[in-house]
Structure formats: structure tokens, C-alpha cells
Amino acid sequence: MDLALSCWQLGREMAMTRLGHGRQTFRLLKRSSLLLRIIAVVFAVLLFCEFLVYYLAIFWCNWPEVQTPAYDSEQETPEPVLRAMFLADTHLLGEVRGHWLDKLRREWQMERAFQTALWWLQPDVVFILGDVFDEGKWSSPQAWADDVKRFQRMFRHPSHVQLKVVAGNHDIGFHYQMSTYRVKRFEKVFNSERLFSWKGINFVMVNSVALEGDGCGICSEAEAELTEISRKLNCSREVGDDWDDASAFCPRVFRGHHEVPSVLLLITQLPPPFPPAGDCQARWINRLTSHQQEQRPSQCGDVQLLPASTPVLLQHYPLYRRSDADCSGEDAAPPEERTVLFTEKYDVLSREASQKLLWWLRPRLVLSGHTHSACEVLHAGGLLELSVPSFSWRNRNNPSFIMGSLTPTDHALSKCYLPREDTVLITYCGAAGLLAVLILAHVELLASPFHFGWNLLRKHKIM
Numbered sequence: 001m002d003l004a005l006s007c008w009q010l011g012r013e014m015a016m017t018r019l020g021h022g023r024q025t026f027r028l029l030k031r032s033s034l035l036l037r038i039i040a041v042v043f044a045v046l047l048f049c050e051f052l053v054y055y056l057a058i059f060w061c062n063w064p065e066v067q068t069p070a071y072d073s074e075q076e077t078p079e080p081v082l083r084a085m086f087l088a089d090t091h092l093l094g095e096v097r098g099h100w101l102d103k104l105r106r107e108w109q110m111e112r113a114f115q116t117a118l119w120w121l122q123p124d125v126v127f128i129l130g131d132v133f134d135e136g137k138w139s140s141p142q143a144w145a146d147d148v149k150r151f152q153r154m155f156r157h158p159s160h161v162q163l164k165v166v167a168g169n170h171d172i173g174f175h176y177q178m179s180t181y182r183v184k185r186f187e188k189v190f191n192s193e194r195l196f197s198w199k200g201i202n203f204v205m206v207n208s209v210a211l212e213g214d215g216c217g218i219c220s221e222a223e224a225e226l227t228e229i230s231r232k233l234n235c236s237r238e239v240g241d242d243w244d245d246a247s248a249f250c251p252r253v254f255r256g257h258h259e260v261p262s263v264l265l266l267i268t269q270l271p272p273p274f275p276p277a278g279d280c281q282a283r284w285i286n287r288l289t290s291h292q293q294e295q296r297p298s299q300c301g302d303v304q305l306l307p308a309s310t311p312v313l314l315q316h317y318p319l320y321r322r323s324d325a326d327c328s329g330e331d332a333a334p335p336e337e338r339t340v341l342f343t344e345k346y347d348v349l350s351r352e353a354s355q356k357l358l359w360w361l362r363p364r365l366v367l368s369g370h371t372h373s374a375c376e377v378l379h380a381g382g383l384l385e386l387s388v389p390s391f392s393w394r395n396r397n398n399p400s401f402i403m404g405s406l407t408p409t410d411h412a413l414s415k416c417y418l419p420r421e422d423t424v425l426i427t428y429c430g431a432a433g434l435l436a437v438l439i440l441a442h443v444e445l446l447a448s449p450f451h452f453g454w455n456l457l458r459k460h461k462i463m
């Protein structure tokens with residue numbers, strides 16, 4: 001009897017041990033399966049929210065179409081189109097403001113957005129309309145060097161893509177903070193050129209912080225530079241005015257063109273001998289050149305001619321406007337802020353500085369930053385100014401940039417929206433919810449066999 005009991009007990013213990021081992025293996029398998037699922041969900045969400053989402057957003061952006069009249073009706077060579085991206089107010093955080101995680105996240109977002117846009121859209125030139133840095137106005141030399149290094153990594157670009165940056169009040173300080181030292185260190189990194197001409201298009205990049213109009217040293221220098229640019233543009237426009245005679249002189253070749261194509265302008269800048277005479281175009285150029293020599297205003301002297309195209313004005317502060325009351329669209333300022341009156345020389349340029357700029361440069365288009373919100377303003381004479389919203393998710397839920405297709409005579413603009421911050425956050429929250437469900441389901445699965453075994457033992461003891 002005792003022997004039978006011992007055998008039964010031994011058998012029971014062995015069965016329990018086997019059951020224990022089986023249960024452990026089952027638990028291990030379940031745990032590793034849960035871990036794999038968690039890793040898969042986390043990886044998929046990170047991949048989507050930190051990489052793919054930028055491709056998904058920018059994939060829908062297209063360069064706007066612009067009319068491109070042919071140079072020569074026989075060869076039908078179209079005018080070159082310059083593809084330009086305009087973005088503003090990146091506000092890279094410095095060492096003082098903002099949490100390190102905020103800094104890391106915003107810079108990662110901007111880097112991914114910029115690099116994806118470069119890869120997909122292949123612009124010729126990118127303009128950043130000021131406030132590249134948040135703390136350039138007070139940063140120490142070491143902090144400035146660190147900020148510049150991070151900027152250069154984030155906004156790296158192939159050598160055939162030009163990157164042009166306009167100074168903003170956070171880069172060199174508001175007028176009262178601005179110093180020659182800060183302006184020079186900014187220009188050392190980003191070049192001090194105010195005039196940039198490419199594919200027959202002139203861009204004037206203004207240091208709008210220096211347009212205070214109080215005669216300060218930096219302000220006087222900035223105004224002198226602008227009047228010199230104005231002189232160059234006006235002298236070049238003389239050639240453009242002569243163009244009107246061309247259609248009468250060579251109606252077959254110049255039919256339908258209203259401004260001198262840049263390629264012809266280049267020819268007129270070359271020293272003699274000019275292209276072989278005999279065809280109408282070359283004869284007209286010879287005539288035009290001698291006409292210029294005779295008729296050119298004395299103040300033009302030996303000014304190097306620019307493309308005769310009216311310039312595009314790029315600056316950080318917007319031209320004077322009372323408020324954003326007339327702005328509309330999903331990325332305009334919030335309704336409660338739109339009617340708040342702007343302060344001259346702080347929110348927008350002064351009336352006087354705005355009038356000077358328009359008088360000196362006679363631009364065909366103005367793009368500015370600073371307000372962080374979008375706005376389309378139609379100034380007197382039908383001049384369009386576009387306020388470019390901030391490129392940083394720290395300032396906006398829905399950052400964007402402007403895409404411009406420009407020719408010497410025409411331009412077309414469109415906006416490319418980047419991923420919305422709330423969409424990304426909702427995706428992360430959804431993923432966190434999914435993970436919670438997975439873990440809960442797993443805990444239940446583990447609990448079920450345990451309860452099953454416990455109940456079996458209890459039943460056996462009762463028996």
C-alpha cells in the first residue's frame with residue numbers, strides 16, 4: 001500500500017515537473033513573441049513618423065508651371081527656369097533657451113524635411129529669409145560656432161545647389177542689439193552679397209534690420225549698398241527699354257518678347273568683335289551697343305550690366321502693413337492675432353524704409369519672413385509680397401516652404417506643406433495604445449494557464 005502510494009506520489013511529482021517545464025517554455029515563447037511584436041511596432045512607428053512622413057508630405061509638392069517664351073522662334077529654345085525654394089525662421093535653439101529634447105527634436109524634423117525636399121524636388125537655389133538661429137543676437141563665440149556647425153550639418157547640400165541666407169533680428173539682434181561684430185560674424189558664414197543673379201534673374205537680399213533709418217553706421221552702409229544696387233539695376237533697365245525697339249527692327253526674331261533675354265544681354269556685355277553680322281539679331285545687338293555707348297546716362301559710367309529683369313526682393317522683416325487682418329488661409333496668423341496692429345521697425349519695416357526699398361529697387365515680387373505666419377499682401381501697383389511661414393515645428397503645427405519657378409520675365413509660386421505635428425503625435429499615441437493592448441493581451445495569456453493549473457491543484461486537494 002505504502003509502495004503504491006509512493007509510486008503515485010513520484011508519478012505526480014514527475015508530472016508536475018514536466019508541466020512546470022512546459023509552462024516555463026510556453027512563457028518564454030510568449031515573452032519573446034511579445035518582445036518581437038513590441039520591437040516591430042516601435043520600429044514601424046519610428047520609421048513612419050521620423051522618415052516616411054516627410055516623403056509622404058513632400059511627394060505631393062510640384063514645381064509650379066511658368067510660361068517660358070522661346071529665345072528664338074526658329075530654334076524654339078525655351079527660357080531657362082530657375083527653381084527656388086524659400087523658407088524662413090528656422091530658429092535653431094542655442095545654449096540658453098529651450099529644453100535639449102526640444103532642440104534635438106526640432107532640428108531632426110527640419111533636417112529631415114530639408115534633406116527630403118532637396119532629394120525629391122532638386123531646387124537650383126534655396127533662400128532662407130532670416131532668423132536662422134534663435135540666439136545669434138547674444139550667443140558667445142563658442143555657442144555661435146556650435147550653432148553654425150549644426151546648421152551646416154542640417155542644411156548640407158550638393159555643390160550645384162546654392163544656399164543663400166538673409167539676416168534676421170535673431171541672427172544679428174534687433175537694431176538696438178545689432179553690432180558690427182555680430183553682422184560681420186554672420187556675413188563670414190553666410191556671405192555678405194546683397195545681389196545675386198542667376199539664369200537672368202536678379203535677387204536683392206536686404207539686411208532689413210539695418211533699415212532703421214536713424215543714420216547709424218551699419219544702417220548708412222546698408223543704404224549705400226542698396227542705392228548702388230539700385231543704380232546697377234536702373235542702368236541695366238536702360239537696355240531693357242531699348243528692347244522695345246527690337247521687335248520693330250527684327251520682327252521675326254524678337255516677336256513676342258518684352259525684355260532682353262539674358263543670353264543676348266551677355267552678348268552685349270562682351271567686348272567686340274560681336275557675333276558675325278549678317279543676321280538681324282547680330283545687327284541689332286551691334287546697333288544697341290553703339291546706341292548704349294552714345295545714349296547711356298553719364299551716371300551709369302562703367303557699371304557692369306545685370307540681366308534686365310526686374311528683381312525679386314528678399315528680406316526678413318515684411319514691408320510695412322498695418323496688421324495681418326487681410327491675411328487668410330490655413331497657415332495665416334490665428335484670427336485673434338490678425339487684427340493686432342504691427343509696430344514699425346519691430347514687426348514690420350517702417351513706412352519710410354518700405355517706400356525707399358520700393359523706390360530704389362522697383363521689385364516684381366517680395367518674399368519676407370519674421371511673422372512666422374503666411375500672408376499674401378498686394379501693395380500699391382499690384383506688387384505681391386509673400387510672408388513665408390516658419391520652417392520650424394517649434395513655431396508652427398504646419399510648417400511649409402514656398403516653391404518658385406522663375407524666368408527673367410515671369411514667375412509662379414506654390415506652397416509645399418510639411419507633415420503636421422498633430423498628425424505625428426496622434427500616430428505616436430495610436431501606437432502607444434496598440435502597444436498597451438498587446439501587453440495586456442499578453443498578460444492575460446500568461447495568466448490563463450496559471451489560473452488553470454491552480455484550479456486543478458485546488459480541485460485535487462479537495463478530493
Ligand SMILES: [Zn+2]
Pocket residue numbers: 131168169170316370371
Ligand atoms: Zn524675426
